[in-house]
Amino acid sequence: MKIHPLITDSGQLAELCARLSQSPFVIVDTEFMRENTYYPDLCLVQLSDGKEAAAVDPKANNIDLRPMLDLLTNNEDVLKVFHAGGQDIEIFFNMTGNTPHPMFDTQIAAMALGQGEQIGYSNLVDLWLGIKLDKGARFTDWSRRPLDKRQLDYAIADVTHLADIFPKMLDKLRELNRGKWLNEEMERISDAENYRNDPDKAWQRVKIQSRKPDVLGRLQALAAWREREARHKNIPRGRIMKDETLADIAAHPPKAQSDLAKVRGLSAAWRDNEIGDRLMSAIAGAKPLSRADMPERERGGTNGKEGALVADLLKLLLKIRSREINVASRLIAKSDEMERLAGGEREGLALLTGWRFEQFGSDALDLVEGRMAFAVVDGKLKMTRTSSGDS
Incomplete structure (x- = not known):
């Protein structure tokens, strides 16, 4: 397999994508950081069709990613192959409003072959190819430049190994007549609605003991408010407020903004700053959760x-x-x-x-x-x- 140097040039990327668009499948992987941002920060994209492989630097100056994004989200003739690709798909959805399609996820395929509930990539490579992967670059800060050869080799291996494994898995699925079992699951994963982040549904991810409509209504309003604040500032939602604090305020709402200084998990500055004022407005505008929106076990x-x-x-x-x-x-x-x-x-x-x-x-x-x-x-x-x- 031909391994290209790191692609940082728009022309090189366009040529690569033109060749890959003629292949029946393309293996896709990404490296990203999301510790300090609301949206995942895309740092590297690895692509391979089994004949050639390359890493693309989305942070390169003036690089035009449109040929790659078009290949992944608009080309219906090429199967896009991921391993546990949920977060990768989320990234491409955030960039384009579309998801890769058609797609194939080797982690789900492994489930259909009885190889574990959620087999990790390194275990999959060991199982199918007998190769023990070097995990030394696992915790790389992919946003830093330059990336050294060891980091790039580590990243490229994610798609080169999968390019060897994918055809073998496909043959096994066909042998067992289980290929059709995966169709519904792959369509579900590639459904854009899974990646459309609706602030009004954010409350469903927050654990809370109460099932009172007024408490859940405040939780819904507060979670939506936090989501919009985090999105606007492009910081993790937990930097605005932790889930535990959100649930506590929903259950025990402060009567005045000055009371925010007494809330565990908030700084004293919230008692008179602008974000504290917006929080109080969210509480004031909350309405009890409707019966139709109550959690399943309540209904x-x-x-x-x-x-x-x-x-x-x-x-x-x-x-x-x-x-x-x-x-x-x-x-x-x-x-x-x-x-x-x-x-x-x-x-x-x-x-x-x-x-x-x-x-x-x-x-x-x-x-x-x-x-x-x-x-x-x-x-x-x-x-x-x-x-x-x-x-």
Whole structure:
């Protein structure tokens, strides 16, 4: 494979992307920093089609990234291959408003091959190629220039190794007839809505004990306010206010701005500065959360203790089935889906559609509705049909 020197020139990048656009797939990886910013700071992009590989410097003076962004987010003829690519996709969405498509994620493919719930890149390389990676450059500050040869070699290896692994994984998936299993998951990951950061939904990421509508309404207003403040200043949201402080203020709102000086996690300056004033305005404008927006378990969920026991049985069934077909259980069904099934829901559950229904959902439904039961056969836990299910 031909390894190019670091690309810092617009012409070189355009030529590379023109060649890659003729390939059936391109391996993509990024190096970025986000410790001090709201948006990830893109520092390096690595690309390979198995014949050539290059690292692109997005921080190079006057470099035009449009050919690369067009290849990744507008070219439907080239498959974009990532490993655990969620954050990479987020970066390209922030830059273009679009996501890479069509795409393939080797971490998810490994789940379909029974190689762990979330196998890391270095373990994947060891498993498929028998290569132990040097992790010495793992904590590099990728924003600093110049980057030395060891750093660039480390970064390029992420796509060169994956270019060797990807075709092997594809062949194995085809051999097992599991390629179609991944289509739905890949489409879900590449859905732009997953990366559209709606401030009004930011509260859902904050842990809070209370389920009172007025408290949750304040939490929603405060989380949205914090999100907009952090975005405007381009700093991490935690630099504005930690989650714990946000939840505390939502549960115990100060009556006056001067009371902010008493809030743990805030400096005394908040009692009379502008950001403190904006915080108080957010509290004043908060409205109780509507019933339709209340968290799932507040609206019903499973049927008390009995529902929780049924959900536990479904999780046990999932362990048995995932072991039998050698697929990571997380790819088949998620805990909240099984809890909803145990609670009586039947609509909108992925486990009751497509291959998931064939491999697990059908038996899960039979278990919930009394047509299947657990039994020990030859010392192993298995599922058996009940007499009512046979009739």
